Amino acid sequence: MVLDLEQLLDLYRDMWLVRAFEFGLEREFKKGTVPGMLHIGVGQEATQAALAAHLEPTDCFFPDHRCHGLNALAQEKHAGSGQRIMAELFGRATGVCGGKGGSLHSADPAVGNFGDNAVEGSFMATVLGVALAWKMRRQARVACCVIGDGTVGRGEFHESLNLAATWQLPVLYACVNNGYAISTAVGASHASANIVDLARGYGLPCVQVDGNEIELAYAAVAQAVGHIRAGRGPYFLEFKTWRWQGIFSGEFRPPEEVKYWKEEHDPLKLARQKILATGRAAEAAVDQIEADTKAQIERWIQFALASPMPGAEKATANVYVGWEVASR
Numbered sequence: 001m002v003l004d005l006e007q008l009l010d011l012y013r014d015m016w017l018v019r020a021f022e023f024g025l026e027r028e029f030k031k032g033t034v035p036g037m038l039h040i041g042v043g044q045e046a047t048q049a050a051l052a053a054h055l056e057p058t059d060c061f062f063p064d065h066r067c068h069g070l071n072a073l074a075q076e077k078h079a080g081s082g083q084r085i086m087a088e089l090f091g092r093a094t095g096v097c098g099g100k101g102g103s104l105h106s107a108d109p110a111v112g113n114f115g116d117n118a119v120e121g122s123f124m125a126t127v128l129g130v131a132l133a134w135k136m137r138r139q140a141r142v143a144c145c146v147i148g149d150g151t152v153g154r155g156e157f158h159e160s161l162n163l164a165a166t167w168q169l170p171v172l173y174a175c176v177n178n179g180y181a182i183s184t185a186v187g188a189s190h191a192s193a194n195i196v197d198l199a200r201g202y203g204l205p206c207v208q209v210d211g212n213e214i215e216l217a218y219a220a221v222a223q224a225v226g227h228i229r230a231g232r233g234p235y236f237l238e239f240k241t242w243r244w245q246g247i248f249s250g251e252f253r254p255p256e257e258v259k260y261w262k263e264e265h266d267p268l269k270l271a272r273q274k275i276l277a278t279g280r281a282a283e284a285a286v287d288q289i290e291a292d293t294k295a296q297i298e299r300w301i302q303f304a305l306a307s308p309m310p311g312a313e314k315a316t317a318n319v320y321v322g323w324e325v326a327s328r
């Protein structure tokens with residue numbers, strides 16, 4: 001075992017926080033209390049917890065559209081204010097972007113969250129600039145971007161890997177291969193269903209890992225982050241995982257596939273089994289972790305619901321850096 005029991009329990013708590021966050025959010029969304037649209041990250045909790053465990057607030061990450069959990073974990077770990085990610089998704093003034101960012105534009109550079117945007121892959125160019133600045137300043141930091149398998153088809157993916165490898169930039173590519181982009185299977189749109197096969201050509205270390213096995217995911221991120229901080233250039237990680245929800249409601253995948261991922265290879269069930277197999281954790285204590293995180297998320301939802309909407313006077317604030325159109 002790579003992790004001791006305490007570490008495993010901490011990660012289990014983080015994973016439950018992500019799952020409870022997403023299910024709580026989805027429930028509220030269906031009630032109509034959450035504006036916009038959502039892409040839920042249930043099923044990918046181990047990947048998100050493994051990344052959150054290694055990224056410092058002085059590093060950065062560009063989250064993708066399924067990273068509410070990573071955003072919340074970073075916010076909670078580094079600022080003690082995970083509820084502000086929830087409030088952001090509810091469009092409230094107490095959110096990390098004052099309620100104007102929502103699901104796809106939640107950002108807080110103070111905790112390393114440099115934000116997503118709606119154009120898949122576009123931050124793969126931006127991450128190069130951040131990484132180049134850090135390399136020039138000799139800062140041992142990690143610039144991470146989280147991308148889906150679908151994003152691999154974008155030109156920015158190839159431009160980014162090429163330049164990061166050529167200039168040996170401190171970039172961690174965290175590719176979450178959940179098997180589908182919208183409803184297109186990865187092998188139907190890419191030359192290989194294993195993204196590492198495509199990335200390897202750029203000459204950077206490329207490792208594929210089971211993204212639902214928390215110990216393996218954790219160890220892979222530790223290795224990648226160590227490599228980057230040591231000044232040895234970029235690193236590519238492919239997490240093999242599966243998302244419970246797609247872009248639209250309704251199931252398009254075969255029942256046996258759904259059964260495998262939800263019942264036999266669920267990251268939370270796997271972690272729970274591993275914890276209990278140590279023989280040093282009582283089942284009731286493990287159940288309590290689940291109950292505690294669910295209660296914590298309900299408090300975050302209540303915080304969001306009780307928070308005010310941003311005032312109309314904020315509509316033009318923060319549109320341009322250093323120039324607010326206060327008079328309008």
Ligand SMILES: Cc1ncc(C[n+]2csc(CCOP(=O)(O)OP(=O)(O)O)c2C)c(N)n1
Pocket residue numbers: 039065066118119120121147148149150151152178180181182243247
């Ligand atoms: C450039 C661009 N093209 C298309 C879309 C619409 N879109 C949103 S999510 C998505 C699928 C992305 O698939 P993947 O990267 O595998 O992420 P997943 O949803 O599977 O986590 C697409 C095509 C977009 N946001 N940006």
Ligand SMILES: [Mg+2]
Pocket residue numbers: 148149150176177178179180181182
């Ligand atoms: Mg995908």
